[in-house]
Amino acid sequence: MERWLPVTSTSHLAHDVAGDGPALLLLHSTVCDRRMWDPQWRILVDAGFRVVRCDFRGHGDSPAADRPYRDAEDVRDLLNALGIDETAVVGACFGGGVALEVAARWPERVTALALLNAAPPLTDRTAALAEFETRAAELIAADAVAEAVELNVATWLGPEADGNTRAMVRLMQRHALDVRLAAEEFPRPPADHRLTGIKARALAVSGRHDLPDFRATAVELARLLPRARHEELPWAGHLPSLERPAEVARLLVSFLHEVA
Template identity: 85%
Template sequence: MTSTSHLAHDVAGDGPALLLLHSTVCDRRMWDPQWRILIDAGFRVTRCDFRGHGDSPAADRPYRDAEDVRDLLNALGVDRTAVVGSSFGGGVALEVAARWPDRVGALAVLNAAPPLTRPTPALTAFQAREAELIAADAVAEAVELNVATWLGPEADGNTRAMVRLMQRHSLDVRLAAEKFARPSAEYRLARIGAPTLAVSGGHDLPEFRSTAAELPRLLPRARHQELPWAGHLPSLERPAEVARLLVDFLREPA
């Protein structure tokens, strides 16, 4: 583990660059099941922790996650990379690809955070309940709410325990980071020219499913694939299947 720039990260493997961006329910450990598979498939893989997650400290000044990612790529000397992002990490991946399109050669987003749709009652109710629990210092209950909301029926006990551990750490430190988060930057998704795979889960909340379905209309080289068995975190629910999906996509001719 290294901590160049603001973000703790790991780098391993040889070959084309590949960057993995985690969900805010988790941290970079969520990619443990795919890590060795992607390295063995011939990629030089980087995964990082966003601020206030995993081994990255909470922010002490204004920041944007996409700019942190750009700075990390600069520090590592990576001019161009494929990017895979899960949930919030998928939203960051879209921002990076839209603001610096020459830096992203391929893009896969798994249930990307919804920049395109208004929250439905289900997401609004989740956010309100989580805020209520955190305000009451009921962190353990907030963790269980996240585990129940974001993992689908395919997730086993070990996966639930892993997400529980990562989410508890995130909730313990993230408020300190969030108070410095800067407002959304202006960018146009239509600037994304990279081949894009937009994955949704059949058991996920409607916002995320509709975002994935909408991206092919907005991006010139995007396609949508729904996984009928998946919840919000398919890479944890069926790790080997998602690894194969990603490797097959990343190996497609540009």
């Protein structure tokens, strides 16, 4: 069964649900929205999971926040609304940081964690990441939104990304920036990156062509989490699930079946 549940439901987040079996929650990068999982969606459903994907506030079909909020609490509320007591979680970049917060605050609800270039909570920013953030902020302040979009596409996609993938990321990032610039209050709070309490087995994935901050974070997560391993993809940039969708889907299914 496949359905779309609008944001007028008991959750604040637009989301899709499909399939039967153990729950699997997909959390997107802030460069994208829930459409980033389109290439894996059917594969994961066919692998026997009840797959849920959502848009964080201000992304995709979810409106910008109209009050103070935390993304992890939005995710918890979504799980409650869907009657899901426990789930495996796949998180990309910022979505990986949210996945870590959910697993730390409600460890009994997370059965496994797959973290694709999770946001770097554990290391000081390198010059490369600091320069990107400074340049992106300058472009936004100058109302050069199209240039900011192109900066994100160039930074976050690796050499395997084809023209269609770049166009997809360009579309998602432009929408997120437009929503963000139209919103007057309640900017996104950072995820709580305390790792204490996490019990789930974890796979920390990095891409060799990604910025060093994310590569270092994956190594640190594998060292600090009690049941984790690190795998680096030699071909990947920051968004491997979009760069080689089938290969990443196989990696995720293999890990999740191993955990099960």
